[in-house]
Amino acid sequence: MNARNRELLALIPATLLVTAGFAAVFIQRENLLNDLSLTYGAIFLALCVAAHLVLRMTLPDADPYLFPLVAVLACFGLVMLYRLDEELAREQAQWFVVGLIFFTGTIVALRRDHRVLERYRYVIALGGILLLLLPRLGNPVNGAYLSFELGPISFQPAELAKIAIVIFLASYLRDTRQVLVIGARRFAGITFPPLKHLGPLLAVWGTAMLLLFVIQDLGSSLMFFGGFLALVYVATNRISFVLIGLALFALGARVLYAIRPTIESRVDAWLHPFEPELYEREIGGSYQIAQSIFSQADGGFFGQGFGQAIIQLGDSAPILPAAHTDFIYAVITDELGLMGAVAVLLVYLLIIERGFKTAMLATDSFSKLLATGLTAVLALQVFVIVGGVTKLIPLTGVTLPFISYGGSSIVANFILLALLLLVSDRARREVAP
Amino acid sequence: MNAPILKLFGLVLVLFGALAGMTSYNSVINAEEYRDNALNKRPLIEQAQVRRGVIRARDGSLLARSVKGEDGLYRRRYPDGAQRFSHVLGYDYGLTIGRAGLERSRNDALAGEKDEITSIVSDLSGERKIGDNVVTNLDPEAQQIALQALGGRRGSVVAIEPATGKVRVMASTPGFDPNALRDARVFNRLNREKSSPLFNRATQAGYAPGSTMKVVTAAAALDSGKYTPQSTVLGKSPIIVSGVPLKNFSNAQFGAIALTTALTNSVNTVWAQVAEDLGNARMQDYMERFGFGVDPPLDYPDGQMLPSGVFDVKKDAPISAASRRVDIGRVGIGQERLRVTPLQMAMVVATVANGGMRMKPQIASRIVDRDGRTVQRIRPEVQQRVMSARSAGQLTQMMADVVREGTGTAAALDGIEVAGKTGTAELNIARRINQPWFVGLAPRSQPRIAIAVTLENVIGGQGGVVAAPIAKQVMQELLR
16 A cells, blocks of 8 residues: 555544544533534544645655644644633634645645755754744743734744754754764763864854743753754764753753743742742742642543543633643643543654654655754654643743644644655655665 | 664653653652642532532421532522521531531532442443432421520520430520631631630530539439439538538538439539549549540531540640549539530430430431432431439439429429429639539430530529520420
């Protein structure tokens, strides 16, 4: 069976899932089965089939599992959002359409050879950095500059910037990876890159630090810098470079921790979420993380069931804040239990596995590094937000890809998916006779 | 470059493993602790989402019900007629001030908390949790009469059915409007108020029992076999008890008189001698048999009950009367450091009335589900045989004399023979501040009701004058 037929088959369970999910929410809410759940399923199927046809025509050999796996996440997120707020789900569905347009656009534009991106690497890098700086024009949310208002739309540029930075790094490291390795010196048991090529890397570190200080968001900085280190490692196969980078990042983070109250309070809230003084604090307190943990504790092994989590009572302030964005993973754990949460993590792992597989199949360095970088930032984004929500690491607000509510996140992640599929199509065509 | 990519994937696997591990810790491994965290209101909210059962009086009238708010949570409402039972019922405002009274002690039934297996089965069948109704033994008419008779003075009336232990009246004044407690500020204000309106005097107030304690002493004396109602003891006044002179009321002088006469006239010196003769150990034994020293076995929260007995102020705890440092002569006449609750004294007379068999006092009579099926019938429960039926019969006869011709005549009913004992604890002799008491039972031949009445700090008030008439009115209603 060829790749596209497999993809079509794999889309069927995804669509069934969205239908069943909506049905479950309807039954819970009105105690009756509304045919609207079938309508939603049908619309979703139609969207998926449309995207599938685009892939069939443009990238016939691309990985058959990536798109259905993303569809599973997307439809799952849609059901969760619908359960939280019908209006949000409708807006999210519209964003899916926009996301699929960008997805198609990216594929169509780059279908001949995605490597043309290398030519524009400095433009792309500059664009990415400018995007990140845009929110400085607006007001900080929870102490971090994450979004800016574009008319009625709130836009989170970090989502798009992560792709731009990965493209730049993949291209830059393709050129310099050899010299980085060859010129390396061993000193005190640690291999240091040659000084003259260390410059650009330090520049990247400096940019990450700058971002950290300017946007004051540990989450996105961690994502960018993690992606950077992953690429440096894969490009050079030198673990010492990664360790040096980590040490430098830790240094920067430590300085920021000392001078920025936002970061300090986040760390305090992470260490002592149930301390009454921190819990009661209006701004930067531990209320959110404590409630996140309480709602996970409510879930247990199998969860409370769709629509059963306690999120808000009447019109009062929500018990679990930001349930549709930062804390959607806590809602998933509450309603679907440990089983549901781990299932979601597994779907992400499968996507990541397909991403790395694509990187391994790719024949040229740029494609390899691009696929690795894109996959790594996706994995890091999941780790940063789920780790924050589960209190594994301090909480920083990034979206849960394809599930959280948010237009820029959906659009950016669909572009990311398009790039992965572009790399995959070329790689698989070259491998297969 | 493929080897480092593979290693990178390995790292991602480890990181995701940590995520799954942390999720397991939060949702399963440590979930119990998080659910019990005081900051976590979810268990309370879940309870408030369940339609709580109603509470009814003996005659079926509604005492408490739940109304669903716009936020989907149920809130407790207490109808006008229920306010007379404010202390017994308590309140249920789980999300703000918590629960008290019967609302607390019968919470499992009212909130529909089933045992583990039943709840798993109903979870699987998708059944919605729903609370059961509680029907009580409480008598609204008699309760109202008790409150009216107390007339705004601080005090308490407890009436129990001797044969079954059913609590028919439990009044405590001043009371409160349980609906007003919805506002936590009202609760905090009432909590600080000097008259302690939230305090259930029937179960929580330790009062000096005065001469009503002679019922316990007489029970011990008769049941020990050393005394009969006709045994004579010299009733001169004063006598030296534990090195301190003890006088009769008005320093009245009596010769060698029978115990029954000594009870009719409440002769202190006689009963102090009897108690001393019986000794600390035996007195302690009989007090324990009557239920002193521990919280009464009432279906009421432990935190809202006080054990009766000799109370050590320094230790802030009850001590055993068997201790040699306890002046047992004065314990025998209700002095010393005795502190008793009205409920305890009602249990004492109820035991005498029930032929010496102590029954478990019970507020609730049955648990009924929404469809009207009785889920649980709360049956009368024997606690202990305190004394022989013969001793109890003799004591009842002696107490009947008290009401017929002694200090308790104000409790007498037309055509129904009442037995009882008055008490007047002198709290401040100079300012004539007394704690008047009446404990009694009726009808003498086949008692259907046992009662204890007391009032706080009545200037110059005697038990036979102040408390006995209240007991009379309430008994009259209950025997109607």
